[in-house]
Amino acid sequence: xxxxxxSSFDEELKEVAGRVSEMGGLAxxxxxxxxxxxxxxxxxxxxRVIAQDKRVDALQFEIEEQAILIIAxxxxxxxxxxxxxSAMRISNDLERxxxxxKNVAKRVIAIExxxxxxxxxxxxxxxxxxxxxxxxxxxxxxxxxxGVAAASVRDRDDEVDALYTSIFRELLTYMMEDPRQxxxxxxxxxxxxxxxxxxxxxxxxxxxxxxxxxxxxxxxxRQKVDETGIETDAAS
Amino acid sequence: xxxxxxSSFDEELKEVAGRVSEMGGLAxxxxxxxxxxxxxxxxxxxxRVIAQDKRVDALQFEIEEQAILIIAxxxxxxxxxxxxxSAMRISNDLERxxxxxKNVAKRVIAIExxxxxxxxxxxxxxxxxxxxxxxxxxxxxxxxxxGVAAASVRDRDDEVDALYTSIFRELLTYMMEDPRQxxxxxxxxxxxxxxxxxxxxxxxxxxxxxxxxxxxxxxxxRQKVDETGIETDAAS
Numbered sequence: 001x002x003x004x005x006x007s008s009f010d011e012e013l014k015e016v017a018g019r020v021s022e023m024g025g026l027a028x029x030x031x032x033x034x035x036x037x038x039x040x041x042x043x044x045x046x047x048r049v050i051a052q053d054k055r056v057d058a059l060q061f062e063i064e065e066q067a068i069l070i071i072a073x074x075x076x077x078x079x080x081x082x083x084x085x086s087a088m089r090i091s092n093d094l095e096r097x098x099x100x101x102k103n104v105a106k107r108v109i110a111i112e113x114x115x116x117x118x119x120x121x122x123x124x125x126x127x128x129x130x131x132x133x134x135x136x137x138x139x140x141x142x143x144x145x146x147g148v149a150a151a152s153v154r155d156r157d158d159e160v161d162a163l164y165t166s167i168f169r170e171l172l173t174y175m176m177e178d179p180r181q182x183x184x185x186x187x188x189x190x191x192x193x194x195x196x197x198x199x200x201x202x203x204x205x206x207x208x209x210x211x212x213x214x215x216x217x218x219x220x221x222r223q224k225v226d227e228t229g230i231e232t233d234a235a236s
Numbered sequence: 237x238x239x240x241x242x243s244s245f246d247e248e249l250k251e252v253a254g255r256v257s258e259m260g261g262l263a264x265x266x267x268x269x270x271x272x273x274x275x276x277x278x279x280x281x282x283x284r285v286i287a288q289d290k291r292v293d294a295l296q297f298e299i300e301e302q303a304i305l306i307i308a309x310x311x312x313x314x315x316x317x318x319x320x321x322s323a324m325r326i327s328n329d330l331e332r333x334x335x336x337x338k339n340v341a342k343r344v345i346a347i348e349x350x351x352x353x354x355x356x357x358x359x360x361x362x363x364x365x366x367x368x369x370x371x372x373x374x375x376x377x378x379x380x381x382x383g384v385a386a387a388s389v390r391d392r393d394d395e396v397d398a399l400y401t402s403i404f405r406e407l408l409t410y411m412m413e414d415p416r417q418x419x420x421x422x423x424x425x426x427x428x429x430x431x432x433x434x435x436x437x438x439x440x441x442x443x444x445x446x447x448x449x450x451x452x453x454x455x456x457x458r459q460k461v462d463e464t465g466i467e468t469d470a471a472s
Contacts, residue, residue, distance in 0.1 A: 068307060068321060075308045085304060092328065172418055179412045186408060189422060190429070 009074055016066050016087045017143075020094070023059040024139040026052060027094045028132065030101035031198060035128040037108045038191060039121045049105035056098035063091040082215060086208045090142065093201040093208075097135070100194040100201075107187045115184045120174065123167040124188060127195050130160050134202040138209065147213030154206040154218070160199035167192045245310055252302050252323045253379075256330070259295040260375040262288060263330045264368065266337035267434060271364040273344045274427060275357045285341035292334035299327040318451060322444045326378065329437040329444075333371070336430040336437075343423045351420045356410065359403035360424060363431050366396050370438035374445065383449030390442040390454070396435035403428045 030049050037045040067088045070076065076084055115121075134153050141149035171185045171192070211217045266285050273281040303324045306312065312320055351357075370389050377385035407421045407428070447453045 064321075068317070071304060071307045072311045072317075075311075081304070081308075085300075168422075172422060175411060175418045175422075176415045179415060182408055182411045182418070186404075186411075186422070186425060189425070193426065 012070055013083055016063060019059055019063050020087050020090055021143055023056060023091055023094045026056050027097040028135050030098055031132055034101040034104040035125060037105055039125055043109050046105040046108035050102050053098050053102040056095060060091045060095040064088055082212050086212045089208050090205050093204045097198050097201050100198050104191045104194050107191055111184055111187050120188055123170055124192050124195060127160060127163045127167060127192060131195050131199045134199055138202050138205045141209045145213055147210045150206040150209035154203050157199055157203045160196055164192055164196040248306055249319055252299060255295055255299050256323050256326050257379055259292060259327055259330045262292050263333040264371050266334055267368055270337040270340040271361060273341055275361055279345050282341040282344035286338050289334050289338040292331055296327045296331040300324055318448050322448045325444050326441050329440045333434050333437050336434050340427045340430050343427055347420055347423050356424055359406055360428050360431060363396060363399045363403060363428060367431050367435045370435055374438050374441045377445045381449055383446045386442040386445035390439050393435055393439045396432055400428055400432035
């Protein structure tokens with residue numbers, strides 16, 4: 001970050017970055033709790049996750065408002081402008097992460113009765129661990145303005161995608177074996193898809209951290225978008 | 237819009253709005269073509285939809301860049317600032333619409349063989365008509381800065397949600413009746429979900445058009461998020 005004659009400008013940038021980190025922490029917690037609620041079929045925990053989403057939405061609103069004020073008042077250029085734009089974009093991705101976790105929580109409430117969670121939810125749980133570590137690492141990379149660490153998070157998205165593909169097939173098999181499980185497995189399919197998309201948002205965040213440190217948004221499309229996706233489950 | 241002494245400012249605002257409308261037209265077309273590709277299992281058309289998404293992404297990038305330049309250079313206030321912010325937000329929603337349509341197109345390519353499209357895809361096709369008319373009407377409301385028309389689009393989101401819920405149940409029934417159709421129906425479930433989410437984005441756009449004309453973002457949460465969603469399929 002360049003030196004500014006007006007020190008309160010730096011403080012404003014730090015305040016925005018602090019809110020992004022707070023939002024990231026909340027989104028991480030929502031992801032963790034929503035999948036814990038799913039594995040344990042804990043509807044009370046699911047309701048708490050749903051309630052938390054309002055705070056995430058409010059933070060996004062505040063970050064956007066603050067960022068626009070900074071752009072209008074300070075007319076930042078170069079790396080300062082990139083910081084502000086990245087904060088807006090990253091908060092947008094984090095808002096989506098919160099939404100997707102909330103949707104998992106809603107499905108916990110929608111699923112009637114219980115299911116063989118060990119067997120069914122194991123894959124989703126494992127996938128969540130990967131997505132969580134992606135999210136954690138990219139938030140650390142954001143806090144440390146570490147483009148190299150961000151690039152390594154971006155490279156790891158294939159793992160989540162590959163696991164999603166295998167869970168997709170596994171759940172279809174369970175459906176075929178026992179049609180009474182079709183409804184539960186359909187909900188789990190959507191949960192798995194949500195976690196996979198959380199991985200995509202972690203990747204978007206990684207690209208924005210790279211943009212912050214280099215000034216260039218990575219443009220080489222990741223392979224999965226055109227290859228694995230089409231062959232298997234058409235990841236978005 | 238207020239009168240400006242610098243006429244090129246108005247031109248800049250018009251240019252941004254023109255790009256948003258162009259993006260909207262493209263997103264509409266992608267939605268229509270992706271579902272036509274699904275109904276007819278036309279993989280060639282699906283590939284064309286996928287290719288179009290790059291243009292939508294590029295437009296979003298251009299709109300964001302232009303909007304930030306305007307905020308920094310012109311320091312707009314009141315309704316002008318709302319215009320610029322809304323353009324950014326609406327382009328963000330339209331980019332998601334393009335993504336969701338692209339995902340439907342990818343599924344057309346992923347589905348192997350054929351299926352009884354008349355029976356299976358009828359619901360998705362009908363839902364698409366509703367989502368399309370929402371999208372068309374909200375883009376007209378945007379072009380005409382018509383907050384009243386936007387509010388009426390917002391009120392119509394329940395129709396798409398209700399239809400999605402009925403399609404969700406219908407597809408589960410088909411799966412139970414004939415397990416060989418489980419894989420195809422799982423793809424159709426995701427397609428239906430994508431269309432339902434396109435309806436949500438049309439609603440977001442409607443809220444931004446309302447914000448443009450009134451300065452207030454509607455905050456009363458729509459009923460479906462907390463009621464129907466939980467009872468039936470947990471719409472995100």
